[in-house]
Amino acid sequence: MKTEFGVLGPLRVAVEGKDVDLDQPMLRRLLAVLLCDANSPVSAEALAEALWEASPPASARKTLQLYVHRLRKKLGDPARIVHGPAGYRLVVQPGECDADEMRQLVADAHATVDPGRRAGVLRKALALWHGVPLAEFADVPAVLAVSEALTDRWLAVLAERVDVDLELGRHDDLVAELTEVVARHPLHERFRAQLMLALYRCGRQADALATYHQTREVLRDELGVDPSDALHTRYQEVLRADPALDLPVRPRRPRPAQLPAPPRDFSGRTEELSELDDAVAGAALVTISAIAGAAGVGKTALALQWAHLRRADFPDGQLYADLRGAATTEPVDAAHALGEFLRALGVRAEHVPQDLDSAAALYRSLVADRRMLVLLDNAHNADQVRPLLPGTSTTVTLVTSRSRLGGLVAINGARRLLLTPLHPYESLELLMALLGGRRIAAEPDAAAALAEACGHLPLALRIAAANLLDQPRRRLTDFVSDVTRNRLSALAVDDDDQAAVRSVFGLSYERLEPAARRVFRRLGLVPDLDATPEIAAALDAIDAGRGGRLLEVLYDAHLLDSRTPGRYVFHDLIGLYANERARTEEDPQSREAALDRLYAWYVGKLAAADRLLLPYRPAIVEADPAAPFDKALEALAWLDGERSNLVALVHHAVSTGRHVEAWRIPFLLGGYFEHRGTWSLGASLHRYAVDAVMKLDATHAEVPVRVQFSISLVHLGRVDEAVREQQRCLAIAKETGNTQREAGIHNNLGWMYNELGDTVRAVASYEAALELFTAADDRGYLAITLQNLGDAKSLLGDFAGGVADLERSLAIAREDDLVGQQGDSLVSLGQVHARADRHHDAVRYFRSALAPVEEADNKMTLALTHRELGQSLRVLGDAAAAADEFAVAARLYRDTDDLHLAVAAYLDVAGVRAETGDLDAAGRAFDTARQLHLRAPDPVNSRRLDETAERLA
Known part of the structure; x- marks a missing residue:
């Protein structure tokens, strides 16, 4: 039996959609009290006190039993009110009470990343309110407490919705609403601050300032207090027309459109396009495979044609990757392709996870709620494809491959579309589209023979047609004879089913001018090289303008394709053919x-x-x-x-x-x-x-190369290997007497030992570097090494030694006017004092660091400085100042797109705001952290989010 309870306004009960008439006031009071403690027992004494206003009659217990009996009948379910030793308990299932529905909607809004959708969900939650909750029972203390809590909740949700609307630029619509809300809740400062912002953005700066002065008078008259610091800050911002008040430009989620251009003069494949429609309708993963490895059969052309026809079905974008599974070099690894996809989806390159599993998880998160198309072209095998598969069916994935990719079908539920050469009539249709109907109609038998000679492969047909278009008077019969006896067919090997294709390549190639032939050949020297005018120029010792024109000639002859402006690619068969021509026609010296x-x-x-x-x-x-x-x-x-x-x-x-x-x-x-x-x-x-x-x-190059290799290893977490590489470098530097290089290696080793947690060895390495840099009088690196050494010493508890080294580093930086190093040294000095629990000194150094760090325009170090300053201020008990510093750090991290640190900083804001009792501000910071975390998840922030959510609950 479906029952609905309404408490967000007058008390209401409905059973199976029909309102229950609670005509007796005592039954309404009884239900109200039970609803306020739904699913928890309420003692008979507490109920009697609520029903009879603290003066229950002697017969209260029996009368209460009678009222409970009547209420059960009204609700139509005897089990709805349960009696036990602790009292009476009203059973309310999840979703039956509008207050529960409201809470769920607010939770859904908090989980929604898109501000527009979030505002809509909050409006839906607010629509559940129909006045002051349970206002008729204001004389019942237990009910009144719940009513006030629900009213506070309504105000908080309303304020949150207004914040979202302000973010969306709806300030014009908000002025009238906020004016009314302020009139009804004159002591609610958050609404007044929102009204000031809305007025300011409407160009009404004077009205915004007047709102503040009116607020100050109301607060002094009613409460004898001045406006809060937050409201006073808003006043100052309005007064000086602070740009921070301007409507922020919200970054839109990128909508990648990576599909290469659709194939030219696409013809035929009607059945396959229809079959592809059906396959996609039944599965989110479809493979387009060729029978017996028939290259040139048109897998990519079919996939691209379908993708462009259906682009409107994928409004959130299309991703494309050529996995080079049929290339002569190594196929593209999944990690590389994932990195490209993540960057296209808005993830900055430095934030792309390095391990495959983490990158794949982030990719699945970013496309989880989006309607997208992913085209994976020329896949090598199923293992290459699997990490690139989205986790939800809203995103459709097409995979083309020469192999059948049976593993994707068996394990991943892919639908397979096997592609064969064109039907003879489709080949003729394609030739008609390329050459015109008259020419084909004039020599139908020759046209059929040409299609047969081309193996009914679209690639060969297109190249043949390109030759014929340049020879409008040539008979098809003569052209077919050339194809069938062309000497270049000798390039084919036994059992090579592409012999006809190569013959067509040969005819097209022979018709090129010598310079175009030469560029064509040389482009095939390096497999899988995208051609540009500059590359053509370098290969042929010509200028880039001439190189670009020759590439256009090859493109017009269908020997090159162009997927992005200014860049040209071979079909893999044509690339092989170009390489063969180069080896056949050019001497080794020329190549x-x-x-x-x-x-x-x-x-x-x-x-x-x-x-x-x-x-x-x-x-x-x-x-x-x-x-x-x-x-x-x-x-x-x-x-x-x-x-x-x-x-x-x-x-x-x-x-x-x-x-x-x-x-x-x-x-x-x-x-x-x-x-x-x-x-x-x-x-x-x-x-x-x-x-x-x-x-x-090459001894001179070995050390720099190994150093670079070891840096990569450290960033991949393979620090032990990196140390071994550096130790090899150290031995070489000592053997060759290169003290500058030896000093740099010691400094690198110090960093690596720190990464391993061996700070003692790190200090020893930094000290060795320091000695050599001092002897060489390399003051720049000397300042850097002193900073590293001082930091490492402090980690070991040697705070005095750490401060002394850092003061030396700072002195050198000041003497040599190394502004960036001055800031770095001051920040490290602040960190050392903070570790030593000398937070007053730490604050002094952090604040001194701000100017040089800002001058050096190092936003990452600036964000670190503000966050560290906030931590020390928090320890000193200045929570408001700490929160401000954390907020600045969070914005800087967000501006530089370091989302992991931005999430951490916003959680710092939430924590300190909660400590001060400003739960609204804490909630906003927490929501921002959660939204950013969805874009860049990591386990540390996940744990902090859970912990903060518990504190704010």
């Missing part, structure tokens, strides 16, 4: 010269980028002065675009014995890995670099 130019161009650009990204690192590779970048961001953008090419070049260099390039390219990517946080890729490439310098016996 090597082209490769030398390509590698030299890349290394010059990388060295220029390296100077900007790691300016303090000694240069061991000369930068090309003709290829500079103006800013580090420009260099990073170029590196982002070229990353896949750089990986392909390293693999090529390793496989062809180009050991110099095999170590130079990874080494020069060190700054990129530090800025983007892609340490997994960094470690794998630096491993190649180490092997290369060992084969070269």
